[in-house]
Amino acid sequence: MAKKIIFAALLLTLLPAVALATVSEGWERHVIGDQTSPIYLYVADMDGDGNLDVVTTTNVHPGIYDSEVAWYQNNLKVGGEWKKIIISSNAPGSDVITNANGVVVADIDNDGRPDVVVGTGRAGTVYWFKAPANPEQENWQRFQVEPSNDEAFYKMYTMDVNNDGKQDIIAGTKQGTYVYRNPGTPAEGAAQWQKTLIAAGTGYSNYLADMDCDGKMDIINSHMGSKEDGYKGNISWVDVVYTQGVVSFNRTMIDDNLFKSFDVNTMDVNSDRRTDVLVSIFQTPGLYWYEAPAKTSDPWAKHTISDTFEGTDLYTGDINGDGRKEMIISGLFTNKISWFEPTADDTLWTEHVLDDDILLPGDISLNDMDGDGDLDVVLAGMGENQIIWYENKIPQQNTCVVTYLLGKNSAALPKLRDVRDAYLKSTAAGRSIIKAYYTCSPGIVKLLQTLQGSADRF
DSSP states (O other): OHHHHHHHHHHHHHHHHHHHOOBOTTEEEEEEEEOSSEEEEEEEOSSSSSSOEEEEEEOOSSSOOEEOEEEEEOOGGGTOOOEEEEEEOOOTTSOOEESEEEEEEEOSSSSSSOEEEEEEOSSOOEEEEEOOSSTTTSOOEEEESSOOOSOOEEEEEEEOTTSSSSOEEEEEETTEEEEEEOOSOTTSTTOOOEEEEOOTTOOSEEEEEOSSSSSSOEEEEEEOOOGGGTTOOEEEEEEEEEETTEEEEEEEEEESOOTTEEEEEEEOTTSSSSOEEEEEETTSSOEEEEEOOSSTTSOOEEEEEESSOOOOOEEEEOSSSSSSOEEEEEETTTTEEEEEEEOTTSSOEEEEEEESOOSSEEEEEEEOSSSSSSOEEEEEETTTTEEEEEEEOSOOOOOOHHHHHHOTTOTTHHHHHHHHHHHHHHSTTHHHHHHHHHHHHHHHHHHHHHHHHHHHTO
């Protein structure tokens, strides 16, 4: 009896330590730097050293909040610490901006340096910050794209909508998504950005992808819906066309009745060489993917990824190195991060919990932060008051026979895959053959590894 009591006491002693181990096996959590209430982020090489840095904004809803915009210099390859560099300070007495949200990095003035574009909320506006010659030590000059108004700006992107070689700004608001045409000399005081609503009924979350395989970016958009439109949120994509000096926005509806549709992203879920769309639902359990039809006029089939996960910001990429994309998603209101992997037949998705005790996880991204060839997770930890990256230590699968034989960094792989998939797609059973290929490939790779191991012994 005494032994049982001692064992129970030891077990109770160990339980708190077990409870604290919330980051799943295969991941290691690292702090990039401290920041009060970071909300959005963007990953880019800010100083031209070949390493990916992280640009962030801060905000707290719903009141007026003095925001900080900063970038964190990545010094991992030289064994150093991350260094925080202020772009726009929130210090009392400084010329602060308020309620910063979405952020994107692009060369706005064509001087060869990466500038920073920020959208703000409340009495919202759009700013761009000109990168100095030395972005680590010199001040960033701020320019306002339009006067402040009653709109709140959220997801921000850039693209060249009119083929003039200059980056235009894509800005999402609750009232719709706007394009701001670059005036060509944006650093001049009198420069005027031309503002255009891409379509009525669009919303504030966007993503850019080539939806129709024409070699240029399209805009994928979600609108949460409101009382005014009968709570009919929607998902759509917009083909940006520039012809004879005129920019037009041709919209295709994916789902015209999806209330609280939030973040969007894309991936080819079913290996049919078409771009499918993924969406999260705001403060409601439900993650969905929409299957791109063979004909643009046909309806998009809606499929469930999860009917229990309540997620917010999502991103896609090949997390486990199996040659197919997966989805990472933050649960802002459930204090959880998970990644979802589609099964070989695309009928089910497997949830892999990454961290189930992360306070208010915000914007999220997938990038190779340490240069080891796999995708790590970068996170704006709103409730943690930290910028965080999760180091990917999952044993990377090599389940494609062609990849195994040529090596995953072979320049010939993309072309070979295109030829293979184009041929299979042209056959009646092509889609099934592609799935069967990825299903059988791991076994063939294992056999090749075994044979290679046997040969090495002689």
